[in-house]
Amino acid sequence: MSTLKDIGAELGLSVATVSRALNGFPEVSAKTRARVRDAALRLGYQPNRIAQRLVTGRSGMVGMIVRIQPDMSADPSFFETLTGLTAALAARDVDLVLAVDRDDDPVAPYARMLEKGMLDGFVLNAPVPDDPRVAFLRTRGIPFVLHGQTTGPADYPFYDIDNATVSGDQVSLLTALGHRRLALLNGEARLAYAAERARGFRAALASEGLAPVAVIDGTEAPPESFGYTEALALLTGRHGPRPTAILCATTLIAAGVLRAARDLRLAVPADLSVMAHDDGLPRNAGSTPGQTLSVTRAPLREACVPLANALVDRVGGVPVEKLQTLVRASVVVGDSTGPAPLL
Template sequence: MTDSDLESAAAAQEEGAWRQERISLKDLSRRLNLSPTTVSRALNGFPEVSAATRQRVAEAARLYGYRPDRNARRLAQGRVGAVGLVFPAEATALHDPLYIEFLAGLGEAAAEAQMEITLIPAQRADEIGAYRRAASERSVDGFVVSSPLTRDLRAKELAAQDIPFVLHGRTQGAGPHAWCDIDNRDAFARAARLLTDLGHRRFALVNGKAEAQFAVERRIGALGALEARGLRIAPPFVFHVNMTEEEGYRAGRLCFQRAPSERPTAFLVSSVFLALGLMRAAREAGLEAPRDFSVIAHDDRTPYLRGEFFDPPLTATSASIRDAGRRAVELLCARLEGAPIERLQEILPLDLVLRASTGPARS
């Protein structure tokens, strides 16, 4: 917002004028010198509206007390005002810190959009049925689908039925659909190149489950970057596991028990939780980073375990999973408002943060 916008809002607040009657979309757009269409699209997260304009409109809406009459719109459009999230009832998703952080981002964005989050437990064998029932009963307006597989049947079914949804990640063979993701392939290629620049030649990849699309992309990125420099990862040092501290510890033990001339000196790790276990295994073996090995992990920026909290602090590819949850809901709102699917496919920002866990390979 400009200084004149803020001054006008402050004056209106002092006079109490904006408190006495509900401000309309037309009033808000006139005060911002924007069209009502632009203001509406900004409030609903349409990607063709710039981030700066979306922020300016959101700030003005808060200052002027603008509240869209969403109930009237939903009644007119036949909506219930709810985002659906189906999760396997027998799994431990609600104990997974990354899933909880993603869910927190969903909740923040849903609250701002005055929508509810409907959690739908389902037996793993009946996930598709759960989506079909929720859609046919009109208990939600659309879905956010997380943790996609390489060929994800959930996305394929929802796309085939033209049920609104946004995929957190990407998949193959599902037809046109909305998604938000990070560039996992490029992230791990950049990490691998950094380690080769430091002189490392023996690598390990501690990755997510092999059927997960993000793990496929990270493997392709890492192996491709190494192959371009005449290097490879020996098969015993490619791990596809659940991303837990215990699995990282097991992978680390298998690597660090090798003879010094055989064990990896560089580790590419798909989560800070795996890295936590890896570092525990290293300490038990009397090894430490970066003296004896280097490690780069992926950091989802959870508030309770981040790369900078480690000793030594982890070099990491870094992106906020909470922000991804927020953006997924914003894209779903835009989809419900009629935005074309091809405009609802986004690569979210990702950084490679250099810290003390990486160093030159020992000769």
């Protein structure tokens, strides 16, 4: 491992000049810069990150804590996020330190990682309404970025899709097709995004003068079987009049709904329209051959780069207001939606 001193000795320059040459400072002459660059390449110079960090006071590492669910499997979207985040952070020369925790106290693992003083900030995923982690990190003054939003004023960097509008767009599409009885199979109620979806669903229906047939919160059961079970209940009239359209928080839930429709000999979309939100994970698709879902789509993958950049920029002192991104999911019409059946 060669150092700045080695390069300096080789070229008869001081370490200061070598450092500035490599870091692109303007006050070093073009000729010297070229010589230094060349020597650095020749000697295989790699800056010692530890030394860099000692002097800059930054660790160049950010943390992410993933909570283990009771059934010991993690959030299905977790790997996609992890892959994208490590790559996007690496592009900014930042490493991701991962911790896994099954603590009851949601902030305890953050406190633990913080007291070692090794982290510049955190990525928070799967926010819940009024997330305690936000309050904790805010009082400590630690930079962080949310994938999603919590309730209350968003005085933090985040990247989120407009979940209320996701439901609104789905409702618009379906009511335009004549549907009047809609139900929502939502995500887990403890998650902030599910609350937004429900809110948007109710608001969009209300603006058409309609009331929801049902809003059913997700469970910890596998999403496909949740969709299957609840769709059976809905379609056999256990929640009142049978809905003509079912909105699903995920494509996996939709797969269960389609299976239930098949079992009940209901044609999609002739008897029932099904719509879902699609996070773009390949594993979630294709389970219903011959049927392309109508969806709102916002690939999870696209969140990673903005998330990584927002966090790194926040650590670098960029004001919060410039680091808030709310994107609107696109609507992709497949063949699982059609005109409402005549009653």
